[in-house]
Amino acid sequence: MVSRKRLSALILVLALIVPLLAACGGGTTSTATAVPGGTVPEATAATGGAVTTAPAATAATGGEATAMPEATAAISGTEATAMPEATAAISGTTGTGGGTEASGATAGASGDVTKIKVEDGATLRFAVAGNATEQKLYQDGVDRFTKVFPNVKVTLEPIPTDYDTAIKAGISGNTVQDVFLLDGELMGALGPNSQLLALDDALTASGAKTTDYYDPLVQIYQIDGKTYGLPKDFNSLVVFINNDMAQTASIDPASIKTWDDLKAAAQKMTTGEGPSKTFGMCLNPDIQRYGAAILQNGNAIIQDNKAVFNDAKGVAAIDFWYGFKKDGTGELYKEMGKGWCGEAFSGKNAAMVVEGGWIIPFLADPANGATDLNYTAIPLPIPEGGKPATWLFTNAFAANAKTQYPNAAAALVLFLTSAMNEKALIPSGLAQPSLKSLATDPYFTDNPVQKVLVEQGATGQLADSVLGGPIHKGDVIDALNKDAMEPIFLGAKTTQDALNEAAQAVDQALQK
Amino acid sequence: MATSASVAPHRERRAATLARREALTAYLFIAPYLLTAGIFTFGVLIYVFYTSFTNLTASFAVAQAKFVGFNNYIRAFQDSQFQIALGNVFWYFVVVTTIQTIGAIGLAVLLNAKLRGLQIYRTLLYAPSVASAVVLSLIFLWLYLRTGFINYVLGTNIAWLQDPRRILDAIYQPLGIKNVPDFLRGPSITWLAIMFLNIFSTIPTFMVMFLAALQDIPGHLYEAAALDGATGLRAFWSITLPLLRPVIALVVILGTIGTFLVFAQIAIMTQGGPLRTTLVPLYLIYQKTLGTGTQAEAGFGAAMAFILAFIIITITIIQRRYIESSTQQS
Numbered sequence: 001m002v003s004r005k006r007l008s009a010l011i012l013v014l015a016l017i018v019p020l021l022a023a024c025g026g027g028t029t030s031t032a033t034a035v036p037g038g039t040v041p042e043a044t045a046a047t048g049g050a051v052t053t054a055p056a057a058t059a060a061t062g063g064e065a066t067a068m069p070e071a072t073a074a075i076s077g078t079e080a081t082a083m084p085e086a087t088a089a090i091s092g093t094t095g096t097g098g099g100t101e102a103s104g105a106t107a108g109a110s111g112d113v114t115k116i117k118v119e120d121g122a123t124l125r126f127a128v129a130g131n132a133t134e135q136k137l138y139q140d141g142v143d144r145f146t147k148v149f150p151n152v153k154v155t156l157e158p159i160p161t162d163y164d165t166a167i168k169a170g171i172s173g174n175t176v177q178d179v180f181l182l183d184g185e186l187m188g189a190l191g192p193n194s195q196l197l198a199l200d201d202a203l204t205a206s207g208a209k210t211t212d213y214y215d216p217l218v219q220i221y222q223i224d225g226k227t228y229g230l231p232k233d234f235n236s237l238v239v240f241i242n243n244d245m246a247q248t249a250s251i252d253p254a255s256i257k258t259w260d261d262l263k264a265a266a267q268k269m270t271t272g273e274g275p276s277k278t279f280g281m282c283l284n285p286d287i288q289r290y291g292a293a294i295l296q297n298g299n300a301i302i303q304d305n306k307a308v309f310n311d312a313k314g315v316a317a318i319d320f321w322y323g324f325k326k327d328g329t330g331e332l333y334k335e336m337g338k339g340w341c342g343e344a345f346s347g348k349n350a351a352m353v354v355e356g357g358w359i360i361p362f363l364a365d366p367a368n369g370a371t372d373l374n375y376t377a378i379p380l381p382i383p384e385g386g387k388p389a390t391w392l393f394t395n396a397f398a399a400n401a402k403t404q405y406p407n408a409a410a411a412l413v414l415f416l417t418s419a420m421n422e423k424a425l426i427p428s429g430l431a432q433p434s435l436k437s438l439a440t441d442p443y444f445t446d447n448p449v450q451k452v453l454v455e456q457g458a459t460g461q462l463a464d465s466v467l468g469g470p471i472h473k474g475d476v477i478d479a480l481n482k483d484a485m486e487p488i489f490l491g492a493k494t495t496q497d498a499l500n501e502a503a504q505a506v507d508q509a510l511q512k
Numbered sequence: 513m514a515t516s517a518s519v520a521p522h523r524e525r526r527a528a529t530l531a532r533r534e535a536l537t538a539y540l541f542i543a544p545y546l547l548t549a550g551i552f553t554f555g556v557l558i559y560v561f562y563t564s565f566t567n568l569t570a571s572f573a574v575a576q577a578k579f580v581g582f583n584n585y586i587r588a589f590q591d592s593q594f595q596i597a598l599g600n601v602f603w604y605f606v607v608v609t610t611i612q613t614i615g616a617i618g619l620a621v622l623l624n625a626k627l628r629g630l631q632i633y634r635t636l637l638y639a640p641s642v643a644s645a646v647v648l649s650l651i652f653l654w655l656y657l658r659t660g661f662i663n664y665v666l667g668t669n670i671a672w673l674q675d676p677r678r679i680l681d682a683i684y685q686p687l688g689i690k691n692v693p694d695f696l697r698g699p700s701i702t703w704l705a706i707m708f709l710n711i712f713s714t715i716p717t718f719m720v721m722f723l724a725a726l727q728d729i730p731g732h733l734y735e736a737a738a739l740d741g742a743t744g745l746r747a748f749w750s751i752t753l754p755l756l757r758p759v760i761a762l763v764v765i766l767g768t769i770g771t772f773l774v775f776a777q778i779a780i781m782t783q784g785g786p787l788r789t790t791l792v793p794l795y796l797i798y799q800k801t802l803g804t805g806t807q808a809e810a811g812f813g814a815a816m817a818f819i820l821a822f823i824i825i826t827i828t829i830i831q832r833r834y835i836e837s838s839t840q841q842s
Binding site: 165168188189193275332334336337471472474475477478482486492509512 | 569657658659660671673674676784785786787788802803804805806807808
């Protein structure tokens, strides 16, 4: 009988321990999901495509903003003469060495945020995502803001993981911050439900115009003519090419203009066999990569709330990208055992990758062992007779509709997306300024890779908008990737069949 | 504690107050648990049940959610993804529960033998169970790489976590059978890889249960059987297994619940891919509810969760009935 007691006791203890272990496992899941393959957080940025900035280890972000009184004066004074001063002051402290050239800039949005009458003694909570580097940049922006508005106190509240979930929880619990970073997905969740503060009054008061920003970047944050968020920056998809490999294959990266050029280049740069094979192109079966090819080929993706990407030209576009896999001149990053294409590029497993600016800090990080890698960026090649198109990704700043200090919150949003603040951030190289006027910044003449990235602002389209808009994009992208891109690149279905199936699923998702 | 009619009245009253006081003390002791469970388990459960009849999205106050009746449930049954997820988890349940129960009994019998260094074996074999599912998943993520250890040992070249080929196709294709529904084509290679991981990590836990039960079986039964000429396998079938039945029931039920609720491995290793062959209900519910990569539809997610719970309860009841009734027969 004693032994039976022992048995029961043991089972009881196990019954207690097992759920506990299970709970421990479950609890840590949410943070660990972001690192498939044990890769760096950039992998998420790359595959999700929603993060416009990626961590940079080497970016010279300094910016003590000691010369800020000048900058303040600059803002309240007339822009034409004052802005260069502000720029000089900022670039002087960032230590990028671009200070002298920067003084010639004539950048500037048309607004003057100081005209917004902020609530005296307002205190704002400001939520941001991102790693330490990004948070430092946000803090610098806040410091600049408080120099201009000394009577407003801003506390930065970083949310490094599960950002969207945290904001949604904050909204439903009425504890959300006054100002926060907003991505397309959050816009879809919050915008139509009147959870965001309309910024139109503040825009009018300051004289700033939404047309100062690239149209697609700001349109996604507008509903019925009202603006609920302002894009803080953007990133674009381009082709990154390993210079050494190009040279070995005697290819001039700048000469790659068309799909045929790209295919030929990939062919020439594919070398070796077996595990040590170097592929010409790293592939990522994501509509947020190759969907742009459909647009280049003159085929819409969704038209009149109906999927049309399975039309002949759309199929041809996806077929073009699947061709790399079929010919053996390209390989999926997962098949190479990599967390994302950036790793395949840094590991020299692929000569070319289609990525955005987030790959730059990744390559510059000594931890990734590719600091000596020389690379060039070129715009996505287009088909014969096609038109340039690429995907853009953006994040915005927005304010909580229920904030106690709507004017101060709006002022912070407008300030952070003003020419003064965005210009100060250009040297960080993390993402490109969302203001059209800053594309001519002298920084870009010295940095050809960033120049290519920023130039895409003119022809790029926002994946979030084209793929069903903020509300439907989640389901549309999910359907396109799981019903079409994955089966196509795994060779499980023909391109036409898979796209037809995806079209059905997308139509269903759009009906909801 | 029980009072009987024959006891004197005043003693009865004293006993009654004593009983009441004891009950009160008992309730006081369990009050902290009752309170937290009441709010965070049952309260939330009721709220989620209510949610499953609304069109609530993850991010907003209830005020905006409209009552939609059984729409979410109807939609769940029609939803192709939910059907795929249920099909996948069914295969998972069948394969994992079977193999892990048999494996755990086998290991327990081995470890019940009188071996030198038994304690070391027991500790070593139990180790995988102590590691969290997340840690194990991350380790296996590396082992399963195309350039990983498992391919190296087996001499194969399979991308274990990206291979959507379904195993029963190996039977259908030579026979020329085409257009078989996905569910009948069996689990994919990736799904099998994850099944292996789960079996590997849960066998030891159940092994310990069986070990405890084995040590409880009186030795004289085996001695008596040996006198009758029943040893080895015969003794195992006729004595060990029948006496293990209550523990088998427990292990199968725990295993069933565990397999239906698989989540961490999927979230970390495959996110439901490739070709949705590892999509499971819990991951789908998580995605839909919080809107990670899809539209946030908490009401729909809640409905799927309740359907899943109903399925688990049904299967568990059937298993209990079956195992209990066969115990009575023997």
